[in-house]
Amino acid sequence: MTTAALPLWRDLVLKRLTDRDARERDAFVTLIAAHNLAVQNVASLQNDLHALSLAAKNGQGSPGSAEHGNHGELAGQVANLETQIKELKDERADLYKTQGQNAQKMLELMEAMQKADGSVSALEEANRAVTTNLNTVSARLRDVQELIKEKDHVIQILKDELATHQLELVQREEQLSEKEKRVKSLEAENGTLIERWIVLKQEQAARMNEANEYVEIALKSKAASPRQLSSADMKFDAFPAALPTVTNHIPAKLVRRMQAHDSEINCVQINGDGSIVATGSNDRKVLLFDVKTGALKSTLSGATQAIMSLTFDNSGELVMGTSNDNSVKLWNVATARLKHTLTGHIGKVFAAKFTDSGRVISGSHDRTIKIWDLNRGFCTSTIFTLSSCNDLCLLNGDGTTIASGHLDHNVRIWDSRSGSLIRELSGIHYGQVTSVAIHPTENVLLTTSRDNTLKLIDLNTYQVLKTISNDAFRPGMNWSRSCFSPDGRHIASGSQDGAVFIWHSDGRIEKVLKEHRSAVCGVAWNSKAFVSAEKDRAVIWWGP
Known part of the structure; x- marks a missing residue:
């Protein structure tokens, strides 16, 4: 996997490590160079010490003050070299200690990175869950938006119905006042019609009485002198002709x-x-x-x-x-x-x-x-x-x-x-x-x-x-x-x-x-x- 493909948190960790190396590289280079030089000096001094030791052994029984003087000088150099060797060993021990501390820091950083990997995995899992939940909520949101549109349409229909009802109410109120006037007019007309109907019934009763009297007179006349009544003697109302009917065939x-x-x-x-x-x-x-x-x-x-x-x-x-x-x-x-x-x-x-x-x-x-x-x-x-x-x-x-x-x-x-x-x-x-x-x-x-x-x-x-x-x-x-x-x-x-x-x-x-x-x-x-x-x-x- 390339660096570009790593998640953002890994890019951040790598960048911080790179910055640290760039910042502390010269100090470590100097320390390593000094360590290497000290090791070389120790080796050189050990070689010199070994050579002096051989030389001292070779010249132990020879007389002469010169030899004793050279031997004293060599002994001083050896002591000086041993001191330097001790100092270099101490310095090397400090370097080892620093190296150990750096290794411990590296282990701690690796452990922190592993923990970060675990946290990232957990975050990725949580992100997937959140994404799934987001998709679900988005679908529900779309459904709710569609429902709102339908409700808006229903509300518009209801508003139209309300406007229609209000207009109808106004018309009904106007019609009610007109109906009241018409009712009064009809009541007056009804009274007139009842009066006319009573007069008509009275006239019909009078005509019926006259007809009855006429029939009685005719019957008396017939009993006195039997004679058939002609059609001219009585009048009948003509019945209306039947309405024409339409032939009905049931389809079969x-x-x-x-x-x-x-x-x-x-x-x-x-x-x-x-x-x-x-x-x-x-x-x-x-x-x-x-x-x-x-x-x-x-x-x-x-x-x-x-x-x-x-x-x-x-x-x-x-x-x-x-x-x-x-x-x-x-x-x-x-x-x-x-x-x-x-x-x-x-x-x-x-x-x-x-x-x-x-x-x-x-x-x-x-x-x-x-x-x-x-x-x-x-x-x-x-x-x-x-x-x-x-x-x-x-x-x-x-x-x-x-x-x-x-x-x-x-x-x-x-x-x-x-x-x-x-x-x-x-x-x-x-x-x-x-x-x-x-x-x-x-x-x-x-x-x-x-x-x-x-x-x-x-x-x-x-x-x-x-x-x-x-x-x-x-x-x-x-x-x-x-x-x-x-x-x-x-x-x-x-x-x-x-x-x-x-x-x-x-x-x-x-x-x-x-x-x-x-x-x-x-x-x-x-x-x-x-x-x-x-x-x-x-x-x-x-x-x-």
């Missing part, structure tokens, strides 16, 4: 299957005279088919997102589609050209209906119902519905009374002229309402819900007349549509498993059609055709 078998779109189908509708079937899809197109032949008549384009519902006007000249691009679009059936685009909603538009007076009423997931003037091409009024609107229907031709089905499981009845809520039907369903439809001849509302039930509601009393359900029936979409038969005696609705249920209005199952392979999004029924569409792009014509 598959007549034609078609793959209609490039993507999932969301809705199906038949025009008033039963000649055209329209389908809307996630491919942003509306397809028009000939009912008799099944041939594609035209393709209507212009939407930028999925088509969610379709409606024809009474004349059959226009077809209207609502879209997830927050708009309502109207096409001319004959030319297949886009005629109007109504923009103003800020959420997906799931339903819209034509009125008899040249208006359009639309319901959206932005929790509003808007009334549009087609002659001028803009929104004339907005009703705040308190919850996302999945479907709506008109309870009369001019659209002054509207029924709407909502995400919050409730059905609401509105007065479109004042924008006021007439009635809120809560507790009827326990899942979001996917469809509302009015009976063709009676004041009865049909509702469909994700709680797997259909309800028939009397709009005079707002009471549930009948709950229709089956263990196998499951609406497959939040915009699944149900419908009445043309005579109102039967009800048709599609299920998640592809079955189409035909119920009698009393709740009995008349027929279950099982030709679809995916969830049925809607059914359309008039006197000339019965058509159903499924999510997986198939449209089926049914026959009796």
